[in-house]
C-alpha cells in the first residue's frame with residue numbers, strides 16, 4: 101500500500117504513529133507529496149477528489165481517506181484495539197475533538213498563507229484559536245482520565261494535535277492553561293512512534 105503524506109500534517113502524523121504502533125510500517129510505503137487548497141497534487145486528487153492528505157492507496161480496493169478512516173482500517177487490519185469497544189464513544193469523541201483542533205489550527209495557517217495582508221481576517225483567526233483554546237481547557241478539565249490507560253486513537257489524536265500547535269503556533273502558549281495535559285503530552289511524546297514522526301524533523 102502507499103500512503104500519500106506530508107510530514108508536517110497532523111492528520112498524516114496520526115496515521116504514521118498508528119503504522120508504527122501497530123507494526124505495519126512494512127506494509128505501507130510513505131510517499132511525500134505537496135498538496136494545497138490552491139494547488140492540489142494530481143496523485144492526491146486521483147485518490148481523494150478533495151485533494152487532501154492523508155490518502156491510503158490499496159492494492160485491492162479504492163483509496164481510503166480521511167485520516168480517521170485510515171487509522172480505523174489499519175487498527176482493524178492489525179487487530180490492535182486502538183478503538184476499544186468498552187470505551188468506544190468516549191474514544192471516538194476524543195478523536196473527533198483532536199481532529200477539530202487540528203482543523204482550526206490548520207485553517208489559521210492557511211488564512212495567513214493564502215490571503216494578502218489586507219485580506220486577512222483577524223477575527224477569523226481569533227475565532228479559530230478560540231476553538232483550540234477551549235478544546236485544550238476542556239481536555240484539561242474533563243478528559244484527562246480518558247487519556248490514561250492502554251493506547252487508543254484518542255490519545256494519538258490529542259498528542260498529534262498538541263504537537264502541531266507547538267510546530268505551527270509556538271507563540272501561543274497552550275500549556276499555560278493546561279498544566280496536567282502538558283505533563284501527559286511530554287510523557288506521550290517520548291514514545292518512539294511520536295519521536296520518529298515529529299514534524300519539522
Ligand code: GSF
Pocket residue numbers: 108109110111112135136137138140150151152153154166167168199206
Ligand atoms: C483533513 C486532512 C487535511 O486537512 C483528514 O484526513 O482527517 N479530515 C481530513 N489535510 C491537509 C494537510 S494538513 O495540513 O494536515 C490538506 O491536505 N490540505 C490540502 C487542502 O487542499 O486543503
